[in-house]
Amino acid sequence: MxxxxxxxxxxxxxxxxxxxxxxxxxxxxxxxxxxxxxxxxxxxxxxxxxxxxxxxxxxxxxxxxxxxxxxxxxxxxxxxxxxxxxxxxxxxxxxxxxxxxxxxxxxxxxxxxxxxxxxxxxxxxxxxxxxxxxxxxxxxxxxxxxxxxHLVRFIGDAHARIAEDHLRILRYFRFLARYGDDIPDEMAFTACRAAAGSLMTLSRERIADELLKLLAVPSPLAALRLMIEGGILKPVLPEIDETGWERLAQLMTREAEAGVSSVPLRRLAALLPPDPRIAEQVGARLKLSNKARKRLALALADPPGPEPIRALAYRIGVEGATDRLLLSATDEAALADLQGWTPPAFPISGGALIARGLPPGPDVAKALGQVQDIWIAEGFPDESRVARIADQIVSKFQRARQ
Known part of the structure; x- marks a missing residue:
């Protein structure tokens, strides 16, 4: 150099x-x-x-x-x-x-x-x-x-540098993943392990920011394994253990095979136990945005069921469906169905049902929901088909009122 x-x-x-x-x-x-x-x-x-x-x-x-x-x-x-x-x-x-x-x-x-x-x-x-x-x-x-x-070392005494700013513990592993050969400097690793409890004194926002930056590195696995084995994350994120590391490794393999870009929040979801309640707790603890917390929890909800993958994507969003597919090892064909797909707008409103003779009131929302369910199940047909579905649903509600 x-x-x-x-x-x-x-x-x-x-x-x-x-x-x-x-x-x-x-x-x-x-x-x-x-x-x-x-x-x-x-x-x-x-x-x-x-x-x-x-x-x-x-x-x-x-x-x-x-x-x-x-x-x-x-x-x-x-x-x-x-x-x-x-x-x-x-x-x-x-x-x-x-x-x-x-x-x-x-x-x-x-x-x-x-x-x-x-x-x-x-x-x-x-x-x-x-x-x-x-x-x-x-x-x-x-x-x-x-x-x-490819060596990442603290300047001078590692313990002293960490005492000056405890966030340097997390920064060390991010830089190791980005610029090192995944082999830590012995003094640095020892100092990070000794001071891991000091992460509790930091704001959760700073911890979340640094952790997501680490997860954005192309190959964070070796650094994360060191952090897990060294008990670095345990004080603030005890939910993350060796099984989480294994799930992340599997996710990264699937991302690469499917040609899907990595997302730090999805990688965080992989590190957590597959339980949306735990995801909610971790998201709250890290003070993530409401949007990020929702995505984290959605990613760890039940694996996709028998409904078409685009139906799931319509209900929870394309990114949410992609996260769930990648985390649940669903076949690549399902992922391919989402590539470049934009969920269509529902082509009818409650006013159209009222115009067909359905009295204003709670039945309008119920009927509209049934029309939408059929439209989704049929793969989002065009407006002419939606009009026929609407006629059928309105007739059903009118008969029920007689």
Missing amino acids: IDCLPEAPWRQRPGLDALLDAIGARAGLARFVGGAVRDGLLGLPVNDLDIATVLEPQAIIERLEAAGIKAVPTGIAHGTVTAVISGWPVEITTLRRDVATDGRRATIAYTDDWREDAARRDFTINALYADPATGAITDYFGGVADLRD
């Missing part, structure tokens, strides 16, 4: 040169940092760009505004200003050092020492800086070598 950031399309984005000039990057006042440098060295796509600078936030804002660049104080309390260039956000953060930490948040002070800023970061591969003009890499802790060796 070269120790110089290669040219790549992201470095030529419109407005970036003007931004770099505005904050004095070519004079050594600012450098690319973190994920953009890490992924740039690996030749991976770069979406989010972070810049570190010796300038303090107010000076950054003044320089950006003088250059006609929009500046948003998104994290001003932590030294971060977001510049917006051609609709693209770039986070610019003043070099920092930690004054105090409690495992959830840090009190920081500004510094002009690049090494001091690097030392407060989590992993060696995230503490890399690159000169925007030359691409030269500044690497204080062996991050370039770790990238080359």
Whole structure:
């Protein structure tokens, strides 16, 4: 691996040169940092760009505004200003050092020492800086070598880094799955296991966000097995055990065979016992959105029955039916029936039944439901067939009233 950031399309984005000039990057006042440098060295796509600078936030804002660049104080309390260039956000953060930490948040002070800023970061591969003009890499802790060796290590003492921010336990396994060879650094793994109980001090939203990011990694299985065997998830998600890992492995195989894109929420469902009540409890504990909680529970409801798969998809949605099929090992032909299919709109309303002579009242909703049931069972026929079904149902209700 070269120790110089290669040219790549992201470095030529419109407005970036003007931004770099505005904050004095070519004079050594600012450098690319973190994920953009890490992924740039690996030749991976770069979406989010972070810049570190010796300038303090107010000076950054003044320089950006003088250059006609929009500046948003998104994290001003932590030294971060977001510049917006051609609709693209770039986070610019003043070099920092930690004054105090409690495992959830840090009190920081500004510094002009690049090494001091690097030392407060989590992993060696995230503490890399690159000169925007030359691409030269500044690497204080062996991050370039770790990238080359597919090694994910904490900077300095792993126990200390975790004590500063307990979320780093989960981040470690996500980065191991993404950038490592699935073999953990022994000191890192030991520290994560020892501190697993500290995850209980974090907000459930942060835990959910990090867990779903891990499940979005193409191959999270080895990292998850380590987490399960090491008791990492047990304090916050005791429902996840080795059987869940096996269900996830089966799901990933089915996704690959069917050519279906992975979904982190579906993968979370696979990790849980196949019980929608447990899914509801976990969704509530993790404070997932109502939509996400509903999808999680639907995925773990009873396996598809004898009704046509499109009928199920009409009732619970295509994504819900796809989740349930993949989690229940239904044959691929059923999945194929859903590919590219959009549930049709029900082509008749209660007003149409009233126009046929059905008196307004509760019978209208009942009759409409029966029409819809037949329409679904017959495979969503056209409006002419629906009209005949409606005539039959209205006649039935009228006879019943006589």
